[in-house]
Amino acid sequence: MTVSDPVVEDVVSTISRTATEIRQGLVGRRGTVDEENPSGETQAEADIWADELLEGRLTEIDGIGEYASEERATVVDCGADPDGDAYAIACDPLDGSSNLKSNNAMGTIFGVYDAALPARGDTLVAAGYVLYGPITTMVLATEESVSVYEMSGGERRLVQSDVTLPEEPVVYGFGGGVSNWPDEFEAFAREIETELKLRYGGAMIADVNQVLTYGGIFGYPGLESRPAGKLRLQFEGNPIGYVVERAGGRSSNGHRSLLTIDPDDLHERTPVHVGNAELIDRLEDRPT
Ligand SMILES: O=P(O)(O)OC[C@H]1O[C@](O)(COP(=O)(O)O)[C@@H](O)[C@@H]1O
Ligand SMILES: [Mg+2]
Ligand SMILES: [Mg+2]
Structure with a gap:
């Protein structure tokens, strides 16, 4: 096609x-x-x-x-x-x-x-x-x-064709290291780990592909040592946000869709969260 x-x-x-x-x-x-x-x-x-x-x-x-x-x-x-x-x-x-x-x-x-x-x-x-x-x-x-x-x-x-995220989420993967997560994100992650199965491989693309296949959430949050996180908006956050939103899910920087961020710099970083809409809504409901 x-x-x-x-x-x-x-x-x-x-x-x-x-x-x-x-x-x-x-x-x-x-x-x-x-x-x-x-x-x-x-x-x-x-x-x-x-x-x-x-x-x-x-x-x-x-x-x-x-x-x-x-x-x-x-x-x-x-x-x-x-x-x-x-x-x-x-x-x-x-x-x-x-x-x-x-x-x-x-x-x-x-x-x-x-x-x-x-x-x-x-x-x-x-x-x-x-x-x-x-x-x-x-x-x-x-x-x-x-x-x-x-x-x-x-x-x-x-x-x-016409790929959509499965309705029932199954897997999660969060990057950055627990000791470097802000408290609010850690509290969210603790909740999620009682509900879903961990899948984290250190390549966003592979981890997001599991979310697309099984349903769930991938996140690389802002860190204590690096508040904008690791992933880059133009090359990683936006393309993956677009794919997941087109497949019926949501993307977020913790507050709003990645696709609505006005960039200042080609290489700027952003916290990245993508997955089933209900999980991203819950993440955003926590004040950070
Ligand atoms: O080693 P960490 O901190 O888990 O980071 C893994 C993340 O870094 C990345 O490898 C960054 O991408 P690059 O390899 O393109 O720099 C992501 O794919 C992945 O989600
Ligand atoms: Mg690369
Ligand atoms: Mg990359």
Whole structure:
């Protein structure tokens, strides 16, 4: 099934082809390099490599005006104007790349914004992620629906359309470390852990995919030591918020939808909570 917007279709098929190469190219690129990304985190060899592959391909697409990623300081200008007819793409080339060491799941996240970056999440026209699990899958949310594809040989094959979160939540995963959680979040987490089953793997994409599959909640809260949390709004929070909201769930920074935050900076961080609406409502009901 192709996406009705031809530029978005071009982006999605380019990411499908590139993701297959990224997956194969992880072999031999598990080490870190002596560089930090704009968020001050040590980069893996694979982070830089995946970013360069995606940048090279996506900036060639007609109708794409900007490319930005977690791994580069500034927006790449590709000529067309995202405040006019063109779109802007924001990527997390490898989400969860610290899992390379232990060979656990990782992903590639993308958002297609109809605005110059940094942009609000409610200007997204599509967003999704590739999950490098035992099977490489893509979850794609557009204005029309949320679909799941299995990827093989650079092609994507639809396996589920009109995806919605299961009504009965089953799993939860919260990042950041209990000793670093603010008291209010800890109290919420204590409640949730008596109701749901823990699933936390250290790659947001893999953890969110469990929430989408089984129902539940994923959160990376603001921390005592870092009130804005760890995850980045443009590359992680917004795309994942868009996917989960399109699938009938909710996203939040603890107070309101991630998609309604006016960004000040390309690399700004935000607390991220996504999942079944009833659970996100309960989280927001607690004063923080
Ligand atoms: O190691 P922690 O604190 O649990 O952090 C895990 C979180 O960090 C991330 O790995 C950050 O993403 P990157 O790997 O793209 O920097 C998330 O995927 C994940 O949810
Ligand atoms: Mg990430
Ligand atoms: Mg990353």
